[in-house]
Amino acid sequence: MTGNKAVAYKGPGKVELIDIDYPTFELKDGPGVNPANVGRAVNHGVILKTVATNICGSDQHMVRGRTTAPPDLVLGHEITGEVVEVGRDVEFIKVGDLCSVPFNIACGRCRNCKERKTGICLNVNPDRPGSAYGYVDMGGWVGGQANYVLVPYADWNLLKFPDKDRAMEKILDLAMLSDIFPTGFHGAVSAGVGVGSTVYIAGAGPVGLAAATSAHLLGAAVVIVGDLNEDRLARARSFGCETVDLTKGGPAEQIEQILGVPEVDCGVDAVGFEARGHGHGKDAEEAPATVLNSLMDITAAGGALGIPGLYVTGDPGGVDEAAKKGALSLSLGTGWAKSLSFTTGQCPVMKYNRQLMMAILNDKVHIAKNVNAKAITLEEAPQGYAEFDAGAATKYVLNPNGYLS
Structure with missing residues (x-):
């Protein structure tokens, strides 16, 4: 079994790198997982090897103890990754694809998704409309500040980059498309x-x-x-x-x-x-x-x-x-x-991410420079959280698997 390390909330002001299970195509019980979601089959999903996963101000609200997030909740809703496994029901996304993951988890089937309101999908969170990876009260989908992460409804959710080599040249910019x-x-x-x-x-x-x-x-x-x-x-x-x-x-x-x-x-x-x-x-x-x-x-x-x-x-x-x-x-x-x-409310990421990807790939905008994006290792995540919380003018991008230079 492939190992998987992840950044987890441990209590107010504290995050740690922990060992977690490698993802499977089933949502298992764990910190923050809604009981109604336990055992949910995810044959429509893929497993990503994480290329970039960012620390977000929304994560900081949890880390400061300002939400009802439980200890050991795996963090991370800003995810870019390479597909390493595809579920049985995935048709169009393939192993090897490099993709941006909208932080909103959406089914693509409900009324709201069909109206492009993917921030308030009706089918992915039993508690309320809307879901996200690694976030309190969002259904319990495991966060992506990890080596590997499960993405459900992959054909719908993932934005595939059209050219892998070209995308890697601008990967810090493209990493900002998830949120x-x-x-x-x-x-x-x-x-x-x-x-x-x-x-x-x-x-x-x-x-x-x-x-x-x-x-x-x-x-x-x-x-x-x-x-x-x-x-x-x-x-x-x-x-x-x-x-x-x-x-x-x-x-x-x-x-x-x-x-x-x-x-x-x-x-x-x-x-x-x-x-x-x-x-x-x-x-x-x-x-x-x-x-x-x-x-x-x-x-x-x-x-x-x-x-x-x-x-x-x-x-x-x-x-x-x-x-x-x-x-x-x-x-x-x-x-x-x-x-x-x-x-x-949540931004419906899918409404904008393809257009913004094209602006990045064609040099119309340089978002990573503007937000001062900085790649750090997974092991440096606690330090990154502390510096960001102290007001650093930096967007910290975790590099779990060494894709980023």
């Missing part, structure tokens, strides 16, 4: 970004930088990124963004200095539920609705907010009882008065 690039793009699209738009993006982490990259790709005239972290703001400036340093106050005044008016056409929340207040640097207190309320203030009437930042229904570390249930003090009256539109 953050489509997620950032979805945030920009759902905010209404187009040619000539002015855009404010809250958060200069990898998703925020991906949203900024996407806004440029969509033709925005001015892209402004706000954050409390100067190193991350410097990344945004490196590819042509304006920046707002939130240690120096709220965004409106600084936006006015850039644009001449204190508002933008489009707003993107790339922060989520662990947002902090303005003006206090690293000591800023957590204020979960800060970003959403400030975006409503600075987005022009009739505009839209794209909200790819993660919000949860269970947060043991919430600042109050309401926040622990995902209930935030949202100024909905502001949004109503200004006729603002909101789009929340």
Whole structure:
């Protein structure tokens, strides 16, 4: 039997490399696996040898103990891999194919999948619509921060790269197609970004930088990124963004200095539920609705907010009882008065990943450079998690099997 090591959540602030079983075409019992999914046959799946698997800010929420994730949950929903085994019912994906895996697990058969709403598939998670690898309350599909991983409904889910050698030349860029690039793009699209738009993006982490990259790709005239972290703001400036340093106050005044008016056409929340207040640097207190309320203030009437930042229904570390249930003090009256539109939820990756792949392969965008992607070994994952949590302006890409130079 081939060995398989994986990165697992062990408790608040702690991840470890552990030994796990090599995947089979059946979902077995384990940490976080929904009992209704135990024993589920996956003859429509494939086993991938992992080429790249990224550390995500969404993983960090679990690692910080801010979700109900159980110990020993194998992490990792941003997966790129080479097919090494195919299930009995797989028709079109072949052994040797190099593929990107959307972080949403989708069946391709339900009403929502047929409507391209793959982030809320009805058939893969018995608890609720929507599923993902290695994530709390998502059905228990084993994460991909490992040597090998099972991907169900492979003919539907996998995006095969058309030329393996050409793909390997741009593999760090293509590794961003599993989540953050489509997620950032979805945030920009759902905010209404187009040619000539002015855009404010809250958060200069990898998703925020991906949203900024996407806004440029969509033709925005001015892209402004706000954050409390100067190193991350410097990344945004490196590819042509304006920046707002939130240690120096709220965004409106600084936006006015850039644009001449204190508002933008489009707003993107790339922060989520662990947002902090303005003006206090690293000591800023957590204020979960800060970003959403400030975006409503600075987005022009009739505009839209794209909200790819993660919000949860269970947060043991919430600042109050309401926040622990995902209930935030949202100024909905502001949004109503200004006729603002909101789009929340998982990005339906399949809606965008092929187009973004073509943009990468044809040198229209350099997402890995913009997010400062850095390959590290599986053994270095705990250090990568710690550095990312401390605010490193880096997108850590795990290299479990030595494919990445």
